[in-house]
């Protein structure tokens with residue numbers, strides 16, 4: 001059936017809803033066109049976010065005579081003409097177009113490339129990839145690499161363990177360093193060859209160090225100095241000396257340390273071509289607000305620009321290529337990307353669409369939610385497609401004092417060899433390790449109270465199999481890649497579905513099998529039910545009997561019992577599932593206001609934000 005909507009209308013949808021009118025769950029700003037847009041989303045509940053699935057594809061194809069994508073079920077189209085908003089910006093400030101962007105020819109973008117050579121990477125890099133055993137790109141890499149190579153600012157969203165790191169590292173290495181495409185004009189653009197050309201920011205030392213290792217692996221031992229880590233907890237003067245001596249082209253670090261060294265004038269990033277914010281939703285949270293603000297304002301800013309001039313701010317954002325990455329993309333990230341990036345695109349495993357066509361309600365809902373609560377919807381949207389499809393989820397009900405014992409039985413029942421158990425408080429975490437060890441299970445603790453060396457030693461032991469159960473907190477929830485990890489256990493409940501998704505994603509990496517078990521008290525079962533609804537995955541109740549995991553049919557019984565329990569009702573009241581906004585009131589004169597996307601969202605207990613108990617991120 002021919003669609004009623006023309007491709008032009010797609011952008012009308014983006015344009016007739018003025019951005020300022022959009023609020024969470026707002027329907028008043030929606031025009032007729034946008035209503036049609038949503039109804040189309042409903043019809044494709046289980047499909048990925050593509051224009052095809054939004055109902056625009058057929059018409060678009062007919063009118064623009066675009067070729068079909070190679071993949072039958074993947075239809076992605078791309079604007080051939082610039083949206084009006086873009087034209088307006090260009091007219092307002094012509095100097096903004098410092099970085100020339102080519103329109104992506106979507107027909108030529110392989111969404112499931114069979115080899116890295118199809119993606120336009122230079123041959124020295126492909127050779128290195130083959131040497132390291134990377135032969136076939138993942139879906140998200142197939143979509144992201146050509147898009148970044150065409151100079152687009154992007155938000156990369158794909159489920160945990162799907163290879164997002166290489167999705168941005170490879171296009172950077174194609175343009176920066178010894179493996180780059182020799183025809184690259186980068187050096188002329190950036191001026192001095194000794195300038196930092198790429199800054200990669202990650203929210204934890206562990207993740208930053210992991211990224212450094214991934215880049216070093218590709219560069220090879222002879223080129224290790226091209227990349228340098230700048231993480232908190234390590235000697236700052238040594239890092240500054242290394243910067244001076246080695247003149248790295250790529251730095252990877254935590255926001256605090258990068259901002260600190262940059263403020264001291266020891267890190268020259270004005271000519272920087274790439275800024276990557278890995279785990280962007282975490283980086284935009286309240287904890288990192290100031291540091292990230294500084295980084296966004298300084299990286300890729302040409303020297304000589306007036307830091308207080310509005311005009312120069314625009315030039316600044318266009319100078320660098322901004323890449324934002326996460327498995328979970330709440331709408332706050334979409335807003336931040338619109339604010340800090342230049343015409344950003346949302347890159348998912350099988351689709352590339354302009355971010356400006358997204359509204360809070362238009363993010364793909366792969367599974368319907370029955371809740372009418374718009375906050376819940378937003379939380380749901382943020383976690384859609386964040387979990388590897390093969391992961392299995394269960395929950396098990398026990399008393400508080402039996403949790404560790406249940407964990408032990410769970411490990412034996414599943415015969416798990418590499419387990420990450422998450423808790424919320426350091427003291428209880430230490431007790432759990434003590435109990436496990438006392439019962440003969442090799443366990444270790446990983447949390448922010450440990451020094452940098454202690455943390456990396458424990459991680460090494462866990463990765464090498466010397467430690468079977470790693471008991472940790474949110475420190476290890478994001479980005480940590482231990483491919484062997486076959487079981488994740490929530491000994492304490494995560495604060496929200498986003499935290500659940502990242503914890504769960506430590507297992508089942510890159511198509512491997514993985515199980516997630518949440519061990520909770522009866523009064524907490526309603527939380528698991530809500531997580532299940534938000535994540536759109538079944539989480540059946542189970543027991544561990546006679547060394548086996550048994551899925552019981554007591555689900556309803558538990559739900560009933562917990563909802564009747566007085567304590568549980570009180571808890572539910574307290575643990576109100578409301579996303580809270582921590583307003584940021586910062587507007588220094590002459591400086592750009594921190595966008596509202598710097599608000600952090602979390603569930604709330606007693607009306608106060610449920611901040612991470614150990615305040616681990618502050619230790620950066």
Ligand SMILES: Nc1ncnc2c1ncn2[C@@H]1O[C@H](COP(=O)(O)OP(=O)(O)OP(=O)(O)O)[C@@H](O)[C@H]1O
Pocket residue numbers: 133134135136137138141158159160161162163164165166326327478479480481483505506509510
């Ligand atoms: N094309 C590939 N072929 C084989 N292995 C790959 C490929 N791409 C990535 N990997 C490996 O897959 C694992 C997961 O990759 P990565 O850590 O980048 O996932 P991610 O999507 O960033 O996960 P998270 O969201 O948890 O941070 C890593 O061990 C990485 O080396």
